[in-house]
Amino acid sequence: MSETKKIIEMIENDNTTQKDYENIKLPSSMNALVTLKEEENIFGEMETEDKDISKTLHYKEVTIPEVGDDEVLIAVMASGVNHNTVWSATFEPLPTFNFLSHYAKSNPKNKKHNLTYHILGSDAAGVIVKLGTKVHDNWKLGDRVVICPAVTSNTNPQSYKDSMSDPNTKAWGYETNFGGLAEFCLVKSTQLMKKPEHLTWEEAASLSLVSSTAYRMLVSQHGAEMKQGDNVLVWGGAGGMGAMGIQYVLNGGGRPIAVVSSEKKAELVKKLGCEYVVNRAKKNFNFFKEDGSINKRHLIAFKSTVERLIDKESADIVFEHTGRETFGASVFVAKSGGKIVTCGSTTGYEHTFDNRYLWMYVKSIIGSHGANIYEAYNANRLSCLGKINPILSEVYTLENSIEGCIKVKNNQHIGKVGILCLSPKEGLGIKDHELRQKVGEDKINIFRNLKNK
Ligand SMILES: NC(=O)c1ccc[n+]([C@@H]2O[C@H](COP(=O)([O-])OP(=O)(O)OC[C@H]3O[C@@H](n4cnc5c(N)ncnc54)[C@H](OP(=O)(O)O)[C@@H]3O)[C@@H](O)[C@H]2O)c1
Structure with a gap:
């Protein structure tokens, strides 16, 4: 042997x-x-x-x-x-x-x-x-x-x-x-x-x-330090990071809003206990126009979709790892004084966003790694x-x-x-x-x- x-x-x-x-x-x-x-x-x-x-x-x-x-x-x-x-x-x-x-x-x-x-x-x-x-x-x-x-x-x-x-x-x-x-x-x-x-x-x-990455992003003093009742928008809710993020939000008494790309994934995150789900494929969101400029109409539509789900409240925290395709929307959708915590860039690491929505509404971006x-x-x-x-x-x-x-x-x-x-x-x-x-x-x-x- x-x-x-x-x-x-x-x-x-x-x-x-x-x-x-x-x-x-x-x-x-x-x-x-x-x-x-x-x-x-x-x-x-x-x-x-x-x-x-x-x-x-x-x-x-x-x-x-x-x-x-x-x-x-x-x-x-x-x-x-x-x-x-x-x-x-x-x-x-x-x-x-x-x-x-x-x-x-x-x-x-x-x-x-x-x-x-x-x-x-x-x-x-x-x-x-x-x-x-x-x-x-x-x-x-x-x-x-x-x-x-x-x-x-x-x-x-x-x-x-x-x-x-x-x-x-x-x-x-x-x-x-x-x-x-x-x-x-x-x-x-x-x-x-x-x-x-x-x-x-x-x-x-x-x-x-x-x-451990999701813990740092959401719970730790080095991340977003989520509080009870916080609304947290979680990209890729049925992926590795997203499904972990949802569990930490629920454990800490927050309200996760998951974004996913299919009904099967929507069903899955609901089984995890996430009540609010956006199926991005169904809505066909695209935050960039064909010429590469920011698609403001879709940003607004996305923000209203999220806010309608959570009784007209806004996202206190955005759990980001999806990168280029979503980052502008993450900055836009976070509430005044809200936080965007990011650990990655699956769709590309060169992000474009309208900085007015960051500085005017005193939001912060937190980089988090492992x-x-x-x-x-x-x-x-x-x-x-x-x-x-x-x-x-x-x-x-x-x-x-x-x-x-x-x-x-x-x-x-x-x-x-x-x-x-x-x-x-x-x-x-x-x-x-x-x-x-x-x-x-x-x-x-x-x-x-x-x-x-
Ligand atoms: N820095 C660190 O320490 C650290 C640690 C762990 C992971 N990461 C990074 O975090 C990222 C996610 O990791 P993971 O393990 O969760 O990967 P994963 O399981 O592949 O999940 C990624 C999710 O991204 C979503 N997605 C893909 N394309 C998208 C798009 N165009 N728009 C919106 N959502 C999109 C997908 O969800 P839907 O298609 O359902 O929307 C998918 O479930 C990776 O880039 C990874 O390198 C970094």
């Missing part, structure tokens, strides 16, 4: 001891989803929608990296697809090999990250199989964990205020190598968080990145308590993960797409059956149930 198979058996066996983990024999190679440096220019000037990422994503056997003194090797049971894997595969806005070479230069310890292949993925749930010599005692071999995607360095004084404002903080598996879409991944010990034990491996792996370790810890705690639930809709094996990535690129998915890495099948990894029953299968499986209808 291969070493990897033995490790899977150990993880699945409830009687495995600490001693067994100490005696583990690690394989020297593993399978992973990678991009290749030699292909970073193959798309040339091609438009994003024309880029076929099945050409640039590869399921490949690679070497398992050395574990540094403050690092941890995880046997990855499951991972998930995030939009940054799509960015990596399209080499937009920059080939990620540029990030890897910068990271390698920042510290001699990071040299190993600069390879001719990039192991992608910023989420994982799994088991600690090797600890660096300087990892503190909070963690031990065999611990079941999920991963905070922020790789902090604490080399810049700003990091002590908020590590996300430290320019040296990196997104794991995007700006660093050895990410979660692999059989084993390498993380800093500061990235470890305990796995929500009422969830399966694939459910747990689908949460950390989107949940989450610092404390924010990620708080978001994960809510998952562990069953107060933030998975939004997993479908699951692929690592070998077939490229198919899942293509669906995310083409906006053909809902919620999150999960990937089984070492876990041999779906449904494994639950330890706290009592909490699972208390939360309810219906709540945990909202997105899966709709998918299977």
Whole structure:
């Protein structure tokens, strides 16, 4: 039996001891989803929608990296697809090999990250199989964990205020190598968080990145600091970020208004508890005219649609990640003194908006990126308590993960797409059956149930 198979058996066996983990024999190679440096220019000037990422994503056997003194090797049971894997595969806005070479230069310890292949993925749930010599005692071999995607360095004084404002903080598996879409991944010990034990491996792996990002955007002092009763407009309500945003708004006593592009997605966000929904496809909103200028008529129509839904009130907060196509509408629709909090630009990062609607009505735009370790810890705690639930809709094996990535690129998915890495099948990894029953299968499986209808 291969070493990897033995490790899977150990993880699945409830009687495995600490001693067994100490005696583990690690394989020297593993399978992973990678991009290749030699292909970073193959798309040339091609438009994003024309880029076929099945050409640039590869399921490949690679070497398992050395574990540094403050690092941890995880046997990855499951991972998930995030939009940054799509960015990596399209080499937009920059080939990620540029990030890897910068990271390698920042510290001699990071040299190993600069390879001719990039192991992608910023989420994982799994088991600690090797600890660096300087990892503190909070963690031990065999611990079941999920991963905070922020790789902090604490080399810049700003990091002590908020590590996300430290320019040296990196997104794991995007700006660093050895990410979660692999059989084993390498993380800093500061990235470890305990796995929500009422969830399966694939459910747990689908949460950390989107949940911690949404937590910072809405709850944290670094984000919009939502209050009870706030009206929050959530773009892409049935996508990864949006469905998380809706859950945080509802938990905090706010009123989410979701924007989606189909009736199926509208039904889904209503199941999440979101009463107010705008189907943008039905209304055919287009905030730019053919010549590229701002389409004021559609801005006004959109604002009135939103305000009619919420009894003529306005949006206190706009939860933005959709970018160019929507940003002008987000600035326009926010109420006087309102906030637009943004973490991304799916439809393009060069935004155009009429600044009069920002300054005259004293609105603010808040840039938000990932989450610092404390924010990620708080978001994960809510998952562990069953107060933030998975939004997993479908699951692929690592070998077939490229198919899942293509669906995310083409906006053909809902919620999150999960990937089984070492876990041999779906449904494994639950330890706290009592909490699972208390939360309810219906709540945990909202997105899966709709998918299977
Ligand atoms: N900075 C960070 O730390 C961070 C973290 C996580 C994600 N992000 C970014 O946030 C973005 C969303 O991530 P995600 O995981 O939620 O992706 P996702 O699951 O693909 O969801 C994106 C949503 O955008 C909506 N959308 C697409 N085109 C649109 C358009 N033209 N107008 C309005 N809505 C449109 C879609 O909703 P409908 O078609 O139903 O309207 C879709 O559900 C990505 O760009 C990602 O890179 C950033």
